[in-house]
Amino acid sequence: MYSFLIDISYIAAATRSNELTNVIQILSNKYLYLSKPILSIFQVFKITLVSSASFITKEKWIEFIGDYFTRFCYKEMSVEDAKRLLEHISFLCIIEPKLCEVLGKPRVLLNVYIDSAS
Numbered sequence: 001m002y003s004f005l006i007d008i009s010y011i012a013a014a015t016r017s018n019e020l021t022n023v024i025q026i027l028s029n030k031y032l033y034l035s036k037p038i039l040s041i042f043q044v045f046k047i048t049l050v051s052s053a054s055f056i057t058k059e060k061w062i063e064f065i066g067d068y069f070t071r072f073c074y075k076e077m078s079v080e081d082a083k084r085l086l087e088h089i090s091f092l093c094i095i096e097p098k099l100c101e102v103l104g105k106p107r108v109l110l111n112v113y114i115d116s117a118s
Contacts, residue, residue: 001031002043006050013053021051041081045088066102073106079117086110
């Protein structure tokens, strides 16, 4: 399933198809949160980043990333996955500083979850 979704993500990015990106997000979330997950959090993370390139303007891309990862951080995950996800999100903020504005809440959510588990 991962190979299929990542390939479709590249198509969404290349064709700038926001509709396809939305369908990909629905499917990847479904397969992540089954009782026996087919996709890992980090596979969905990669699928999301690749398909997000379908947004033509930087503002729409930033908005999509912020909305998606805010919702994503409310999902159940292990502490180790939360730490790793926080590292990835922090790295995205280094690459594109404007993402810091929209990824502030996910970073706080992950930090609170990690701290409460310690």
